[in-house]
Amino acid sequence: MATKSSIHIKPCNIASSEAHNRRTAEYMRNIGESRIYVVPELSTNNEQWINPDFGTPELQTHYDNIKQMVKEKTGRAMQEKERERKGKNGRIIKVAGCSPIREGVLLIRPDTTLADVRKFGEECQRRWGITPLQIFLHKDEGHWLNGQPEAEDRESFKVGNRWFKPNYHAHIVFDWMNHETGKSRKLNDEDMAAMQTLASNILLMERGQAKAVTGKEHLERNDFIIKKQKAELQRIEEAKRHKEQQVSLAEQELKQVKAEIRTDKLKSAATDVATAITSSVGSLFGSGKLKELEHNIEQLHQEIANRDKATDELKIQMQQMQEQHGRQIRNLQGIHNKEIEAKDKEISRLNTLLEKAFCWFPLLKEMLRMEKLCYVIGFTKGMIDSLLYKREALRCSGKIYSEEHRRRFEIKNDIFKVEKSLVDDNKLVLTINRQPISEWFKEQWEKLRQSLRQSTEEPRKSRGFRM
Structure with a gap:
């Protein structure tokens, strides 16, 4: 069981998140009978909550509603894709969507x-x-063990004939937007540490170490399983090398004993020496040292064969899991x-x-153009409804x-209205005090330029001439 707390937050992949979280029938079919990390028998223990507000x-649908909200609040479309911009030093900076x-x-x-998780x-x-x-x-998630769990493992349990190590976790899908301003919430590293x-x-767990301390990057579920399998494979390879070294040492010891038996001491003529050598040889054979060594070597060879078999099985299992993971990704893609194709067809239609x-x-296109202009200027949805649909005049102050x-220009008790163009009956014009808004903006811009020009010229005129 997870004794240390941890939360990892990333942009939500809407296309695959709900299928995985809800365990849809199509998602479970994509996983297939191999059950890489999900045990359907345990899925009854899963729980879920959907915000009713x-x-x-x-x-x-909620994502599309957010896009519309951002457009209404900011007057600009939500920037969804990553883009590049040039910094002050000339370097290209990537700006995330x-x-x-x-x-x-x-x-x-x-x-x-x-x-507990709702409280969090x-x-x-x-x-x-x-x-x-x-x-x-x-x-119901985790990974299958290759054989028996280790002695200190208190988490794993048997499912059928195999041992399973569970990964208990929760998925929390957040709306990261400020619906008052239409902008994204900004959380820094201190905020994320406070969240941990x-x-x-709240969950009564030990605080995990920060990434800055451990230097470890977060691994996605399948990457973590593959890493564990590779570590297990490496451990088996090391054990195999150790056993091979033991076999080599045992074979050397056997050769040494046989060499001692064939030593020239057996050719000695002295009876007492021959008796001693015979006694020594008899003790060697009588003690069963040779047979014991040969039996040990045979056992070590058998262990190496078993290790080789386990290694091959693990490699096959890893390959199958990677292929299954690839198929799952391709299916989701x-x-x-x-x-996307259906959406493009609908957009085309x-x-x-x-x-x-x-x-x-013909006026519909003009109405849409007027609506866009009003959003850019800074009018609210209610003000736009009054101007376009109710055809009312608005008296406004502000900028x-x-x-x-x-830039923004100040207005005070000015009257706005959407009227038909005097030049073309199929065109609409937004007016301020019965003057087209474009002309009014030009006048204000010229007034601003003149005032700036005068403010820079006055100090020059005031400089006198001194003797």
Whole structure:
């Protein structure tokens, strides 16, 4: 059982996370009869909790809702992919894409309950604002041992005729976004260290050592199993070499004894010496030393043969596990590709419908353009609804953003309205005090430039001439 606490958090792979966590029928078929790390007989001990406050249990739907929320709050699309930018020193810096949904894997004890892990999730939400969406307790995972467990192993148990070492853990899927600002939560190394301590306190486990102390990187489940199998293979190889050395030493000892038996002392003419040698030889044969050595050598050869057989079996098992893991990844990738293909087809179909709608309703495209402009300027959804759908005028004060001039301009009791263009009836124009917003921005920009120019010229004029 896991006595030390540990939690590892990474971006959630929505395509595979839910299938693994929920143990879907298709996922279990992909694993196949080999059961690399899941024992279906133990799956009844698993537990799960879905946050009811978010309406949908599907992560993909929640992810799409977050994208829409970010667009509404910030006026910009959520940056999903990794991008590159040039730093001040000219070096290329890679900027990671947004990870609005993240998944933590938390080590637990065999008697840890769903309520314990929920308490941990609630405390994380209170401290750092990250909201738990889903919690899954997995008590059916681990890896199969190659033979008997070691004497000090108190965790492993028998499933059928094989020994199984369990890996008790929980998956916590977090919403990592601030829904007030539309931005991602920022947790530093100190926050993550505090989270590790929080887990050990709530789950009554020993605090694990930090990565900075151990220097060890986190291993994913299958990588950990393969590493353990390689370590076991290395141990068997070392034991095999040790036995071969023992065989070599025993054979040398046997040769030495036989050489002593054939020594020239047997050719000595002295009766007393011959008697002594005969007695010595008799004692050698009578004590069974030769037979004992030969028997030991035979046993060592048999042990080496057994080790070779175990090594071959372990290599075959590792190869099968890697092939099974590869098939599982390919199956999941195939499912993901099919989902992407279906999504692309749906997008294409919707784009076709949208093009038809633009032809049938010319102002629809203009309405969408106005909506985008209003979001960029800084209007809220309610304000946009009033301007576009209710066709009401709005009186506003504050600051609005110009994408062209890349700055904000102050407004005070100004009236905004969406009107038809005087030049083209199929065009819409956002006006401020009945003036097109683009012209108003240009005027404000010119006023700003003039004021800046005057402020730089005045000190020059005030410099007098002194004798």
